[in-house]
Amino acid sequence: MLRWFLALTVFVCASCLWAQAEESPQVAHARERLAKLRSLVEAGAAPRVQLDKAETALADAEDAEVLRKTAYSSDLTEAQTDDMMAAAQRRVDRRRQAVSEMRQLIQQGVASQLALTPVIEELDSARKEYDLAESRARLVRQMAEEARAEEALQAKLNQAPQDAPALADRYDGNGTFSMVDFARVESEFESHFGKPLPVSAMGDTAVHRSLGFDHRGRVDVALNPDAPEGHWLLELLVRDRIPYFAFRHAVPGKATGAHIHIGPMSTPYRLGG
Numbered sequence: 001m002l003r004w005f006l007a008l009t010v011f012v013c014a015s016c017l018w019a020q021a022e023e024s025p026q027v028a029h030a031r032e033r034l035a036k037l038r039s040l041v042e043a044g045a046a047p048r049v050q051l052d053k054a055e056t057a058l059a060d061a062e063d064a065e066v067l068r069k070t071a072y073s074s075d076l077t078e079a080q081t082d083d084m085m086a087a088a089q090r091r092v093d094r095r096r097q098a099v100s101e102m103r104q105l106i107q108q109g110v111a112s113q114l115a116l117t118p119v120i121e122e123l124d125s126a127r128k129e130y131d132l133a134e135s136r137a138r139l140v141r142q143m144a145e146e147a148r149a150e151e152a153l154q155a156k157l158n159q160a161p162q163d164a165p166a167l168a169d170r171y172d173g174n175g176t177f178s179m180v181d182f183a184r185v186e187s188e189f190e191s192h193f194g195k196p197l198p199v200s201a202m203g204d205t206a207v208h209r210s211l212g213f214d215h216r217g218r219v220d221v222a223l224n225p226d227a228p229e230g231h232w233l234l235e236l237l238v239r240d241r242i243p244y245f246a247f248r249h250a251v252p253g254k255a256t257g258a259h260i261h262i263g264p265m266s267t268p269y270r271l272g273g
């Protein structure tokens, strides 16, 4: 039960973040500093190299902003994931460059060895940031693979229903799936296997919306229906007469997108309706 509320809270906060299009104070500060330096350089009162540094600082603050809005958000599309990874990579590259420049200065005797520690620490923290972004990206890609498997099934159900069973096993149960059902399934799984149910998509997500799916009140679980844990889950769902779709492959011959969708099939969003 708690997961539903948590997912909802995170989603609401993520929406607030996206709604706030204004710049962060760090970006605004870097932009002001760049403008000031530009007029100083034009007046011949500051060297050109300082302007380059200020431009890099602005680009870096903008990348930090992209990461703040994405790496900590639970609701990303694949396109936002690509932006997030590119920003994380640029932040690592800039710090790697700073370390190599500092090493040169030390070699030339212009800087002391002590000056190397802070730039190396900055590089380490950018690498950690990159790892966090990568793990978020992995989850979003997995969710998107699963959503595409559901999209392929829906297309089959509409155009060639006789081929649909090749994509997924369908169980209609009593036709309903509630938060109370989910809380019970989740806690039974956890007490049986001693680990949390690997939920990959909780209700509505940005990925599903981008594909035009209304996934509200549905849950995707990243378990292969043929593996023991997936098999156990399907038996539990049948016991409780909870509807599911068990996806073995996204596309026949491709080992991606295998998962268990709990609840009735998603319905397509109707624009304006």
Ligand SMILES: [Zn+2]
Pocket: 150, 201, 215, 218, 219, 220, 261, 262
């Ligand atoms: Zn689903």
